[in-house]
Amino acid sequence: MKYPNGIVKEVTKERHVTNYTNRGMNLEYDLNITNEYYRTIDKAYIYKKPTPIKLVKVDYKHNKINEAYFDMPSTTDYNGLYKGKYIDFEAKETTNKTSFPLNNIHDHQLKHLENIYKHKGIAFLIIRFTSLNETYILMEKDLLNFLDNNNRKSIPISYIKKHGYIVNITYTPRLNYLEVLDKNGGI
Amino acid sequence: MKYPNGIVKEVTKERHVTNYTNRGMNLEYDLNITNEYYRTIDKAYIYKKPTPIKLVKVDYKHNKINEAYFDMPSTTDYNGLYKGKYIDFEAKETTNKTSFPLNNIHDHQLKHLENIYKHKGIAFLIIRFTSLNETYILMEKDLLNFLDNNNRKSIPISYIKKHGYIVNITYTPRLNYLEVLDKNGGI
Numbered sequence: 467m468k469y470p471n472g473i474v475k476e477v478t479k480e481r482h483v484t485n486y487t488n489r490g491m492n493l494e495y496d497l498n499i500t501n502e503y504y505r506t507i508d509k510a511y512i513y514k515k516p517t518p519i520k521l522v523k524v525d526y527k528h529n530k531i532n533e534a535y536f537d538m539p540s541t542t543d544y545n546g547l548y549k550g551k552y553i554d555f556e557a558k559e560t561t562n563k564t565s566f567p568l569n570n571i572h573d574h575q576l577k578h579l580e581n582i583y584k585h586k587g588i589a590f591l592i593i594r595f596t597s598l599n600e601t602y603i604l605m606e607k608d609l610l611n612f613l614d615n616n617n618r619k620s621i622p623i624s625y626i627k628k629h630g631y632i633v634n635i636t637y638t639p640r641l642n643y644l645e646v647l648d649k650n651g652g653i
Numbered sequence: 654m655k656y657p658n659g660i661v662k663e664v665t666k667e668r669h670v671t672n673y674t675n676r677g678m679n680l681e682y683d684l685n686i687t688n689e690y691y692r693t694i695d696k697a698y699i700y701k702k703p704t705p706i707k708l709v710k711v712d713y714k715h716n717k718i719n720e721a722y723f724d725m726p727s728t729t730d731y732n733g734l735y736k737g738k739y740i741d742f743e744a745k746e747t748t749n750k751t752s753f754p755l756n757n758i759h760d761h762q763l764k765h766l767e768n769i770y771k772h773k774g775i776a777f778l779i780i781r782f783t784s785l786n787e788t789y790i791l792m793e794k795d796l797l798n799f800l801d802n803n804n805r806k807s808i809p810i811s812y813i814k815k816h817g818y819i820v821n822i823t824y825t826p827r828l829n830y831l832e833v834l835d836k837n838g839g840i
Contacts, residue, residue, distance in 0.1 A: 517703065531721040534718040
């Protein structure tokens with residue numbers, strides 16, 4: 467099974483910590499330290515879900531896994547609670563400069579975001595264009611609107627710039643996406 | 654590290670499916686099929702989070718994990734969305750007949766449930782007394798009240814019966830805990 471992000475995400479975690487400036491693969495790191503900051507100041511409780519693993523061989527005595535495989539995530543990577551609201555999002559990076567390729571997101575993840583939106587959760591994508599060093603929030607409402615009206619396999623950056631919200635890198639927290647949602651009426 | 658439930662939970666999953674009647678270790682199975690039912694009828698989107706794993710050796714070429722360890726979960730096992738509300742709970746079984754031992758739950762999980770409650774999420778425990786074949790919901794409000802007023806290391810079943818709500822096993826869905834919450838004003 468193809469699982470483009472999982473492996474890199476997990477195993478390079480420590481590299482991210484020591485060497486993350488402008489490397490392009492840092493969205494997960496930025497979100498993790500931001501969410502940790504939100505928890506520290508008691509603002510929001512949003513976590514990255516663990517990567518699902520299919521276990522094959524386990525040494526119970528030593529609590530050790532000897533064979534396992536990365537499994538397909540059934541939902542999005544992040545969810546939690548902010549201002550009494552259920553928050554749910556997927557975060558993706560692309561090296562593409564002109565559009566966000568939709569094959570970055572599994573169909574069941576798109577369906578999940580749609581379900582959350584329809585049940586009054588706050589659902590969105592966070593998309594980083596690594597070559598441009600720009601990060602955007604695209605609300606599920608606007609993602610759905612694009613998918614319903616296009617057969618394209620990617621979302622042009624012009625659509626994202628028009629309907630989404632830019633999230634700038636700041637010192638603390640690193641990626642203040644909740645403030646951006648607050649300002650733009652997302653929450 | 655001690656991780657009492659994780660291993661059994663994951664690896665015996667298939668055994669649960671084929672052989673779950675009155676075996677006592679089935680709360681996770683009951684919740685999983687119940688949550689699947691809720692999703693099927695578009696009632697709620699509640700999932701069990703994957704068990705966190707600490708990766709040590711990964712064969713990238715074959716998407717295979719050759720060495721890993723079970724990690725400590727930082728939050729609860731289940732969360733999701735129901736009627737626009739953020740739902741968060743931990744599910745635990747005990748063979749004890751007279752009380753629920755609090756060492757079944759990590760301190761950071763208790764703190765997490767408290768945070769969720771204080772931020773207006775719906776937080777609770779689902780406790781199954783396997784020897785009695787009885788399952789209860791104990792809302793975080795009542796759990797907190799107990800913890801604030803007792804130094805005991807376990808919650809007497811009398812407290813749970815008085816303040817909690819029983820959840821009976823039914824055919825479909827197997828453990829209709831959302832209906833119990835609805836009826837009792839939990840949501």
